[in-house]
Each structure stands twice: as structure tokens, then as C-alpha cells.
Amino acid sequence: MRRFLRDNSLGLVFGLLFLIVLAGQAFAGHADYNQRLLTEGLEPVSLGRYVTSASFGVDVAENWQSEFLQFFLFIFLTVWLVQKGSPESKSLDKVGRETAEEQKIGEYADEDSPRWARTGGLRTTLFSNSLGLVMGAIFVLSWLAQSIAGVAAYNEEQLADRQDPVSWAQYLREPDFWNRTLQNWQSELLAVASMTILAIYLRQRGSSQSKPVGSPHTATGVES
Secondary structure, three states: OHHHHHHOHHHHHHHHHHHHHHHHHHHHHHHHHHHHHHHOOOOOOOHHHHHOOHHHHHHHHHHHHHHHHHHHHHHHHHHHOOOOOOOOOOOOOOOOOOOHHHHOOHHHOOOOOOHHHHHOHHHHHHHHOHHHHHHHHHHHHHHHHHHHHHHHHHHHHHHHOOOOOOOHHHHOOOHHHHHHHHHHHHHHHHHHHHHHHHHHHOOOOOOOOOOOOOOOOOOOHHHO
């Protein structure tokens, strides 16, 4: 068990932190939601009712979709785009999908390579793009969840203000939807750009996201 915890510590710690922060968001959001209800002269709701509400759902989904958009774009764009000196980039001479030999596909696969890397055909093509495709699919699904929860939360406010509710298609054209979406997108894109560029000149000793402390600023990707 101790070895399992050590060998999987990064994923386990981030998973635990995710649950802690999600719970914290639920409690903080519940308090804020009830505060607004009391201000409007309405009865507060229970925590259980809040976490199953459209208000909580849209807040969670809008953050998830922006995160997976970041991963989706970064995975696919780093196939073709490079950044000199950044450990987040491939080497400058490896732009593109690389050869079958470099990627250990088909006849170049090792004995312990995944089976779908050796078989060729459609299965190898799917496996070769599986990470980006799954990240893209989760982004689309979470964006859809955001829009569904968002229109429900938006219509609650519309009815509270004695205004007509809108359909899902109408909500996709509302400033509320795009304000929620774009404010998250821009923060994720800024974070990726900052990490890519700052890692050229700054170091964090022992981190897989940093070049070795003594590597030159021009060292790119695996060159470091």
C-alpha cells in the first residue's frame, strides 16, 4: 500500500485536493446563495438543495469546460507549434506528428508498447489521437452541461424579476452565457501562455514542469 501511494501520489493528491476544493465551493456557494435569498426576502435553502440546483451546477461546469479546453488546445497545438527555450514545448526540430519510428508505432513498437500502438489501421489512428479526442469530448460535454444548467439558473432570475424565460437556443445568444464562458477561457489561455514563456527563464528545482536549474535559457523541451 505504501508503494502504491508513493507511485500514484501525484494523481491521488490532486484528486483529494479537487474533492476538498469542490466541497469548499459547495459550502461557500451555499452561504452566498442563502445570503442573496435573505436579501431578497426569500427563505434560505438546504445544502442538499443547493448542490443539486442549477446555480451550483453552472458554476462548476463553467470552470470544468474552460480547463478541458485548455488541455485540448495545448495537446493539439503543441503537435505543430513550438516555443524556443520552453520545457512545455517539443524540440524545435520535431515539429509535426513525427515518424512511426519516433512514435514507436506498428513495426517500430516495443514489446511492452500498448497493443493498439502495434496493430495499425483505425485502432492505431484512434489511439494515436485518443488523449486530445477525449479531452475535446469532455470539453464539449461540460460546455453543454454549462449551457443547460446556465439556462435554468438564468430563467430562475428571469422569473424572479417577472420577466419571460428563454429557451436553450435563445440563452446561447445571451450575454450572460458568453460572459461566463469567455471570462474562463481568457484566464486559462493566459495561464498556459504564462507557464510556457516564464519557464524559459525561471526554474523550479526538481519539478517535471521546469528545466534543470543549470540548463541554458535556449534549451527547449527534451534538450533540457
